[in-house]
Amino acid sequence: MGYLAEVNYTDPHTGRRIREQKSTHRLDLAREWRQTRKADALRGEVRGKKDRLKPMLFSKYSEEYLSQWSKVEKRESSYRRDQVSLKRLNHTLGKRQLSEITRRDVEKYVAERKGEGVTSATTNRELCCLKNMFRKAVDWGYLKSNPAWGVKQQKETPPEFGFLTENEIDRVIECSAPHMKAFLTLAIHTGMRRGELFKLEWRDLDFQTGFITVRYGKNGETRHIPMNSIVRQTLDKHPNRIVKGQACPYVFSRPDGSPFKWPEGGFQGALQRAGVTRHIRIHDLRHTFASHLVMKGIDLRTVAKLLGHRDIKMTMRYSHLAPEHLQAAVEVLTQRTPQRQAQREGTGSP
Structure with a gap:
């Protein structure tokens, strides 16, 4: 049977x-x-x-991944990051068949990059790119499983950041080109990322409620930032560009009406004229916003919400800037309720 x-x-x-x-x-x-x-x-x-399984060289697949997935589905900055990562990955894996790459090959690549003295942050970006590529290769039927799955990332040292003092803020804005003063002012007083400011439209400004809507955040989430008096005054004076008889939708735009793109070099020139000699990037204006809030006693969760941080750990990097605020927090433990104070002095009921 x-x-x-x-x-x-x-x-x-x-x-x-x-x-x-x-x-x-x-x-x-x-x-x-x-x-x-x-x-x-x-x-x-x-x-x-x-x-x-379709035979496919890693180099050939990387081209397909970049053009049909990374460029289409990711932000422009992430796409450029993938391009940089794949240039190095192809140097090592480009001539290998996709289906022949093993987890041991991935771990060996990570170890080699570490041996070359490459930073953990760079190695992790390359590993992340590799994992995403293989995951998509499984979806597309090029692989049976993801050989990079489970490979651990390297421990990263928190990056250092700089920020401008209040006096430096005034000098840098004063020494910047006329068309850049409003951009710098909003960057410092809203904490918005450079890309978010480039895409900011007039429809995102609600002067009645006093809020700016950020529609193109890094995490794909919308957030709302309140305008302070300086931001309001700056925007009131900022002209709306007219292109071919039509009002330009962007707050910061080129003469042809396209979104503004400001080179880092222009900002560095303003720093030099202002007498700021240490290395400060445009992105450090976001750090300037957060740093001054923390130093003025604003709690980290509020700062995280304004910055659009999903994880409070990202905001914790600013905690060392508020020693007095932290000291005041633990000092609360020394304060006693009236009943406990009376018991201590022997005047209250047992």
């Missing part, structure tokens, strides 16, 4: 329904085979899939 085991599932790569059967003389073996194949199918392991 024989037993016939059967399992039906959908091929995740082609969408076709597949039926597998196996004959055996033992009922327990038939049941075991059926359970095993059902579990395999749930993991995406399709019968004969190895034979159907």
Whole structure:
């Protein structure tokens, strides 16, 4: 007497329904085979899939990944980061068949980069790119599994950041080009990222409620930033550019009406004229915003919300700037309630 085991599932790569059967003389073996194949199918392991994997060089696949996924689905800055990472990854893995790359190869690559003295941050960006590439290769049917899955990232040293003092803020704005004064003022008084300011539109400004809507945040989330009096005055005086008889939608734009793109060099020139000799980047204006809030006693959760940080750990880098605020917090423990104070002095009821 024989037993016939059967399992039906959908091929995740082609969408076709597949039926597998196996004959055996033992009922327990038939049941075991059926359970095993059902579990395999749930993991995406399709019968004969190895034979159907399309041969693909890593270098060839990286081109497809960049053009059909990274460029289309990611922010421009992330796409450029992928380009940089893949240039180095292709140097090592470019001539390898995609299906032949193993987890050991990935771990070896990470170790080699560490041995070359490359920063942990750079290595982690490359590893992240590799993981995302392989994940998409599985989705597209080029790989059975992700060989980079489970490879640990390197521990990163928190990056140092600079910020401008109040006097330096005034001097830098004064020494900047006329068309840049409003941009710098908003960067310092709102904490918005450079890219967010470039995409800021007049419709995002609500002078009635006093809020700026950030629609193109780094995490894809919308947030609202209140205008202080300086921001309001600056925007009131900032002209709305007219291009071919039409009002330009962008607050900061080029003469042709396209979003403004300001080179880092222009900012460095303003710093030099203002007498700021240490290294400060445009992004450090965001740090300037956060640093001054913390130094004036604003709690970190409020600062995190204004900055659009998902994780409070990102904001904790500013905590050392508020020693007096932290001292005042722990000093609360020394304060006693009236009842406890009376008991201590022996005047209250036991």
